[in-house]
């Protein structure tokens with residue numbers, strides 16, 4: 293099938309490359325000329341494991357093309373995917389301007405039946421707006437023919453995007469016509485093999501499904517994060533609680549890790565957009581507001597733990613930071629907890645030395661240049677270099693090379709042997725046996741001396 297994908301970000305590029313891998317003829321369009329120029333040279337604009345090889349081989353086979361405008365698309369597409377960004381607007385609602393622009397471009401481009409597939413995460417009812425934009429643009433061209441607008445939300449995870457796209461748990465499709473249904477089946481059955489995993493529903497239901505999925509996952513994380521704060525104050529180990537509840541088949545284990553908050557391009561903005569949708573329909577979003585607020589507080593938790601250990605004035609403190617990306621396997625820095633931590637530390641006078649296997653180039657632009665020039669913030673070439681003369685290691689992103697570090701090298705590099713583990717990645721007993729002071733999130737170590745003051749000393753213990 294001839295396919296066009298508008299937007300070559302994390303979703304669009306993966307979608308385009310994967311459909312090409314399946315034998316389709318795909319053209320990816322992006323208005324960002326630099327991105328397209330790089331892609332044409334074989335340089336990936338994002339870090340996503342396996343993507344470079346897949347793009348390279350499909351370009352070589354002539355199944356994947358990159359252009360900067362729909363007018364340069366040579367093979368007339370039957371399916372056109374919209375995969376442009378829908379960031380948070382100022383009031384928290386999804387900024388839909390890029391989707392509308394893409395719709396206008398489509399209306400100025402198609403001259404025959406097409407299925408327009410909305411893969412961007414968009415507010416409920418957006419398909420009607422996309423249809424209206426396309427219709428208006430067609431009328432300007434004195435054209436009139438039937439086209440379909442379909443909602444096909446994407447559930448891939450950055451860092452495992454190809455695997456998720458090629459082996460999804462399910463594919464959700466919201467549509468209104470048999471013709472569109474046939475096109476979507478032709479596209480997805482080679483991936484799914486079994487039609488039961490292809491869920492057809494109304495367009496609005498599909499649009500809401502995407503928000504509901506992200507909000508549910510964010511809720512689980514915030515729930516555990518809230519419990520982790522309580523666990524710290526009561527001398528309870530959240531890790532044991534996690535195992536204890538996650539083994540209940542009614543609950544299940546995914547997305548129950550307590551930590552320093554969720555970030556990324558989806559959970560934060562999608563929870564906020566759903567809050568906004570609820571408010572616009574006079575529904576008070578009690579749970580969603582709490583999820584968002586807990587996450588805001590949780591992003592400060594590592595900084596609080598550093599202050600509790602070293603005091604308010606961090607002028608004499610050097611902090612090693614392992615991990616900048618919002619999660620392992622990506623260079624995506626959008627709403628990453630590391631941004632909050634580093635800003636807080638530097639404002640308190642700390643020197644910060646950070647290392648990330650993929651995100652340092654992106655992260656460099658997010659902090660003031662003078663911090664780098666004045667040596668307040670350094671990005672190092674190796675993970676152990678970030679620990680040189682450091683008083684504390686803060687683990688923010690659980691990249692694989694951080695999971696089993698060389699303890700001897702760490703001890704030799706560090707001035708003081710303190711670990712603040714924002715992802716509960718390490719075995720506290722092992723780290724303590726190795727001579728480290730260890731603080732996790734919710735592992736029964738108090739974070740707030742005053743709040744814990746009311747708990748009798750003999751009831752307070754480290755419970756690992």
Ligand SMILES: NC(=O)c1ccc[n+]([C@@H]2O[C@H](COP(=O)([O-])OP(=O)(O)OC[C@H]3O[C@@H](n4cnc5c(N)ncnc54)[C@H](O)[C@@H]3O)[C@@H](O)[C@H]2O)c1
Nearest residue numbers: 299300301302303322323324376377378390394412413446
């Ligand atoms: N990133 C994820 O993991 C993920 C997962 C599921 C769903 N989503 C959703 O998918 C959508 C895309 O997310 P992303 O992370 O890939 O975005 P992104 O910001 O990485 O990429 C969007 C791309 O669209 C391009 N663009 C904008 N307007 C355009 C236009 N008119 N024509 C052509 N190109 C245009 C931009 O230049 C950019 O390269 C969002 O709605 C997001 O919520 C993202």
